Amino acid sequence: MFLAQSGSLLQQIVFPIFLIWFVGLTLVLIRNDIEIIWKIATFFVFVFYFFQFFPELKEAYERLSRSYPSEILSWLYGIPRAIYFFLLFLWPIAVIRMYYTASPVLANMTARTLVAATLAYWIFFLVYYQFTGQIDEFFKTKFIDWITIVPTGK
Structure with missing residues (x-):
């Protein structure tokens, strides 16, 4: 979590970054000419970062819900x-x-x-x-x- 606490800029843009990343990951997963091993690897990298930044994502989602x-x-x-x-x-x-x-x-x-x-x-x-x-x-x-x-x- 040390990277997640690097300041307000990251907290400010973590949600749109993960939103764009999720869309890109979805497009990679449905592409036919990428080997399955690389699809699995990109999925697990996304999951790793998702759990690493989960508190910031949850806070960003709550801010988005509020206002x-x-x-x-x-x-x-x-x-x-x-x-x-x-x-x-x-x-x-x-x-x-x-x-x-x-x-x-x-x-x-x-x-x-x-x-x-x-x-x-x-x-x-x-x-x-x-x-x-x-x-x-x-x-x-x-x-x-x-x-x-x-x-x-x-």
Whole structure:
């Protein structure tokens, strides 16, 4: 559980990460050309992490049940922060991998993809930084109103 207690960012985005992971795992399990051993291995890796992060997932589900609009808004603010840290860890690994790859096509494609993803992230960040007030106001008013389900009486 030491990794699960690494801060509020992980607690903020653990539910959407596992939701995306579950969808991806389901797609892998129904794909025909993947060997059964790798399907079983990916399933058990998912189960391992699920049980490791179960308290955080349970807490995230309870927050989602209590107030889903504010929880979804929290996800929207947490995921870009997570992408920033993901790029921070991915770049050193990718450049070493680009050096050691035997295929110049793969090395160039990796560099092109990472540069494009990083530039897109930084453009997104600069736009957000420039228009923070307006974007926050939109998310806290119009977006919350848009995703809030108002019960109607019959």
